[in-house]
Amino acid sequence: MKKVTWKIQYDSTPLIHRHCKKCGKKTRFKSSDQFRINAQRQYLDIWLIYKCTKCNTTWNATIFSRISPQALTSEQLNQFQENDQALAKNYAFDFDLLRKNGAEYELPAFSIVGDDIGTGESAEVKLISEYILPIKVSTLLRKKLHLSQKSFRELVENGRIKDASGQNLLKSKLNGETTIIFLP
Template sequence: MDCRSESATTGEGRFRVNANGKLLDVWLLVRCVSCNRTSKLTVHERTSVRSFDPAELHGYGVNDPDLVAARLLDPWLARRNRFTLDWTGAWRLDIPPARLDEAWPVQVQVVFEDPIPVRPERLIAHGLGLSRPEVLRRIKCDIPLRRTTSAGFTFTVMAGD
């Protein structure tokens, strides 16, 4: 009986590479956190060996953890294999204690340790304890607030009314 859970983890993050003549199949092995069953996510299917970057091919062979993370974060791979990643609790905005004498506006730089997709307006609202409309009113950002990003950004908090 197949597990109906939609949550999975990479476990040890291993690739499986299968050669058929000059064509390669590459899968990423994942383990379901609910039933502990291992499944394969298709990374490449019947792809010519010549089309691979040598470093990428080597990464598949040695189960490079950075390559595992890159493939799991690849939206094309997620669509192809019909999976989504659960980002619940994967990010937080660390804020120094508020200083009442601090002059407005306040500039904040956001840096991600890992490329986790998040909407800046959601991160800022949650981190600063503001409503989303208040974020849109008081925050000036170097990227669109309502667009998902996984790259760092800078925003400025304007004084409240």
């Protein structure tokens, strides 16, 4: 059985839809990959700064509110202070955090990179995403394999495509990584 790895690569971070005070309407906001830290007596507030794509007005997504500096390691605090790009990207892809901040998000454009598998050959495909996406595994597989929903459903129902852990491929969402079995 051929073993293949498919990795999801993102073109950008998710865009946020919010009301922009300057534009006077709902617009898109993009992560600036920068943090704002504010000290209030013995506590810290930490935000990820977003900018309106039309007028550059800023909106701050709360990461921590009234947190004790001792609750963060010195390395974490340093990452926030130095606007660590990887950390900013992690928070920009944290869909639960965005939801808690009342933001509507738009999934970023992405591509699925990895060797193609031929039709009629057995393969074990590890599908990997650096971030947890609120998107169904079936959508990702259909995009990579260029299949219609009906064709994909038939392959799953006939047992030619299945999840190695036994999850329902038509309903499960990608949580980091999953292994898919393709049978001839």
